[in-house]
Amino acid sequence: MTPQAATVERTALPRPATEAPRAAPSSAVLALLQGHLQPQPRMLHAGESVYRAGERFTHLHVVHSGCFKVVSMSADGREKVVAVRFKGDWLGFDGLADGRHDCDAIAMDTGAVLSIRYDELLAAGSREPALMLAFHAALGRELARDRSSLMSLCTLPSDARVAEFLRDWAESLASRGLRTDQITLRMTRAEIGNYLGMTLESVSRALSRLAREEVIRFAERGRREVQIPDVGALERFVERCVAPARATLQ
Amino acid sequence: MTPQAATVERTALPRPATEAPRAAPSSAVLALLQGHLQPQPRMLHAGESVYRAGERFTHLHVVHSGCFKVVSMSADGREKVVAVRFKGDWLGFDGLADGRHDCDAIAMDTGAVLSIRYDELLAAGSREPALMLAFHAALGRELARDRSSLMSLCTLPSDARVAEFLRDWAESLASRGLRTDQITLRMTRAEIGNYLGMTLESVSRALSRLAREEVIRFAERGRREVQIPDVGALERFVERCVAPARATLQ
């Protein structure tokens, strides 16, 4: 997969330049939830699931701490990590469609979620419009993020996808006030590859290349720890991958 | 892009076998909308937009007739068709995140949408829970579809992606009671390629191959008309593409 004909009815207008709306969590929402509902905190250890595909959908969840992956399996057995979620993110939207979850949500390390009954959320939301608005906004961001992934998968070469993955992770931490210069990937290369649509070998090579180009650095302890001295460097790296493709089209 | 290590924490459980929930539209929703709101019908010709990126989000829309594409552009100018929508589908969810659309919704042929003010929908929804439930279910299906696309892009070779695209189109028509044996693609090869993450040449080759294998047939008039004698054949074709990859993993 690589850049392809970006000729889809050229619009000459300058655009507002959409990128994934990473400014997600907002303690305002949490405050609203706390105020109107009795969110049940629930602790989970690595590997435990918040919910599993096939279970009845009754609750939505907001990540309180830790990080979680959302895994989907298609009818023919293809399995894929479709999302990685951090503090402030919601989990469980995949149950809205038909009252049954169709993904697994799994803790990647020790963490906690606040669980909210959907029926109570609906009730509270109809009394308190701001709550319903916030809920819908979260849904909208979820859609935007999925589409941003889709875009990355379709238009970026593998190196850039890995770079963007790291940038995204770092930005997620940053927007939540966590330190971003050193991040611990709680996924194997195989999982990252699955998430990004490439093989584990390609992930490994991409990381090596990023390290060689000084865009990232590996900590001494293992190669799961990645140091990101400058997030901007990651962005520039992605830009450099996109630029040549565009140049030829102009 | 091609099948890759599908080793993401193997779960031994038999799964409910999720596939895109194509059973979308439901005239029930339309009836609800008609009953509680004053949906404004709006006619559009090919190329006209329901809304554009950057515009304020005020309305949601339900496709009444025709087909529409949703196009997204990233900050660095990568452009992509992120969705194709038919009768009964909603448009406009991309405005929920922050009150501004970040995609264009464009008519691919003459068609019409019913436009609903979001604030009125909220108000009506809090009086009539069934309406809000239906709205949320539509959002959930939207998410599920995006994830299904993501899965296809990541795990299927290009031929199979084209096959699935056609199957999806045919199924969309079928679930809306339209004839499915003969469909008119209202997209150029370049657009299909953009949507599926491949070049127009690859789309063309894939279609030729599908025709050669008798899975589809071209009508005499032009190559935009595609006959699908048997939707099952398309599914089997996709299966055949997935099977070998899985065989080696077992």
Next chain:
DNA sequence: CGTTCGATTGAGGAAGATCAATTAATGTGG
């Protein structure tokens, strides 16, 4: 009737998958 745009098809090349071997981390039982 020529021009233009979209589609098809072929040849060559590059990105990334696959296969395979090695090395580093992690975990386990003695």
Next chain:
DNA sequence: CCACATTAATTGATCTTCCTCAATCGAACG
């Protein structure tokens, strides 16, 4: 605590898929 077993990661060699470039053909349109 250490030897061993196991799993994860790296790196190289090769092969496949799909992209790129280019030529041709057909359909639509003025």
